[in-house]
Ligand SMILES: NC(=O)c1ccc[n+]([C@@H]2O[C@H](COP(=O)([O-])OP(=O)(O)OC[C@H]3O[C@@H](n4cnc5c(N)ncnc54)[C@H](O)[C@@H]3O)[C@@H](O)[C@H]2O)c1
C-alpha cells in the first residue's frame with residue numbers, strides 16, 4: 001500500500017518505518033526542514049532503540065522516503081496518517097491547531113478517495129472536526145479514521161510491530177477494509193484489531209492513559225503512606241501485583257509520572273469532562289497527587305540538609321522522564337532541579353541520552369558531567385531521578401570515593417536496603433524505610 005505519514009516525531013517516524021518494514025511504500029512529511037534533511041542523509045533524528053536498523057534497511061530498499069512537501073506525499077498515498085502534536089493549550093485542553101491546519105490543506109489537495117487516519121491523541125469529536133474541515137474544500141469521497149497509538153517511548157518499535165491490540169474507529173466499510181489490509185501482518189501475530197466507532201476509539205486512548213496514570217499514582221500514595229507507617233512498598237507491590245486482577249505492571253512508585261503523554265492526556269480528559277459538565281473527580285485527584293510527587297525527593301533533600309541549600313553540591317543521575325529515551329518533556333528531574341536550585345543547591349547531572357535536550361532548555365543553570373562518576377566529584381549527595389540500567393549496578397567504591405559523604409536519595413528504588421546498610425550509606429528511597437549510616 002502507499003502511505004503518507006504527516007509528522008515524523010516519536011509516533012510518525014516509528015509508524016512510517018514500521019509500515020515500510022511490513023512491505024508498504026511510505027513517504028514521511030515534516031515541516032522541519034533540518035529534520036527531513038537529516039533523515040534523507042540516513043540519520044534517525046530521535047533516540048529510540050532498534051529504530052535505526054529498520055530505518056536504514058527500508059531506506060535502502062526504497063520503501064521509506066522523506067519530504068517537506070505535503071502535496072507530493074498526498075498525491076502518491078492511498079492512506080494518510082496524521083501523527084502531529086496535540087500539546088496542551090493554555091486551558092489544558094488538547095491544541096488541535098496542527099491537526100486541523102493540515103486537514104485544511106488536505107481538503108484542498110485530495111483529488112481521489114483517500115483514507116485519512118488520525119494517529120495523534122485527540123479528544124472525542126476530533127474525527128468529526130477533521131471531516132468537516134476537509135469537506136469544506138474537497139469535492140471527492142474520503143474517510144477519516146481514528147487509530148490511536150499505544151506505543152511507549154523506549155519500546156516503540158516492539159510495541160508497534162507487536163501491539164497488544166490495534167484500535168480502529170470507523171463506521172465506513174470501505175475504510176475498515178483498507179485498515180484491515182494494512183494491519184494484516186500484525187493480526188497474523190495473534191494481536192486483535194478492535195473495530196469501533198470514531199468517538200469510542202478516541203476515548204479509548206485517553207481512558208487507557210488515564211487508567212495507567214491512576215495506577216501509578218495510587219502506588220505513589222501507598223508508597224508515601226508506607227514511609228509513615230514503616231512498611232515496605234516493594235513488598236506491598238509484589239503482594240498486590242501477583243493478583244492477576246491487578247497485574248504486576250505499572251505499579252512502580254517513584255517521583256511522579258512524566259513524559260509527553262500522561263500529563264497532557266490526563267489533563268485533557270479532565271478538561272473534556274468539564275466541557276460536558278462531567279467532573280472526573282478521580283482524574284483531578286490523580287493530577288494533584290502527581291504534582292506533589294514530583295517534589296518528594298527535593299523535599300527529602302531539604303529535610304536532610306535544611307531548606308537553605310546554599311553551598312551544597314548535588315549529583316543528579318538521570319534527566320529523561322524515563323530510561324531509554326532522550327525525551328525530557330514533563331520529566332520529574334526538571335521539577336526537582338527547579339526546586340533545589342531555587343533553594344541554592346549546585347547540581348551536576350549525568351544522563352546517557354538526554355543531556356543535549358536539557359542543555360538546550362536549562363543552559364548553565366546546572367553543570368553536566370561526561371559520565372555518571374564525574375557527576376559525583378565533591379558532591380554532598382547523589383540523587384537518582386531515572387532508572388537507566390547503567391545506574392542499577394554501579395561501582396559503589398567509586399561512588400564513595402567521589403562523594404563527600406555516603407548519601408543517596410533514590411527516586412526509583414534501584415538498590416537493596418540490606419546492601420545499602422552493609423555498604424554504610426545513608427539511603428533514602430520511595431516507600432521504604434530510610435537506611436541511616438550512624
Ligand atoms: N510520544 C509518544 O510516545 C506517543 C505515543 C502515542 C501517542 N502519541 C501522540 O501522538 C502525537 C504525536 O506525538 P509525538 O510524540 O510523535 O510528537 P513529536 O512532537 O515528537 O512530533 C511531531 C512532529 O510533527 C511535525 N509537525 C508539526 N507540524 C507539522 C505540519 N504542519 N506538517 C508536518 N509535520 C509537522 C513536527 O515537526 C514533529 O516532527 C501526539 O498527539 C501524542 O499525544 C505520542
Ligand SMILES: O=c1ccn([C@@H]2O[C@H](COP(=O)(O)OP(=O)(O)O[C@H]3O[C@H](CO)[C@@H](O)[C@H](O)[C@H]3O)[C@@H](O)[C@H]2O)c(=O)[nH]1
Nearest residue numbers: 149150151152153216250251252254257258259261321322
Ligand atoms: O510503574 C510505573 C510505570 C511508569 N511510571 C512513569 O510513568 C511515565 C510514563 O511511562 P511509560 O508509560 O512507560 O512511557 P510513555 O512513553 O509516556 O508511554 C505512555 O504514553 C504513551 C503516549 O500516549 C502511550 O502510547 C503508552 O501506551 C503509555 O504507556 C514515566 O514518567 C514513568 O517513569 C512510573 O512511575 N511507574
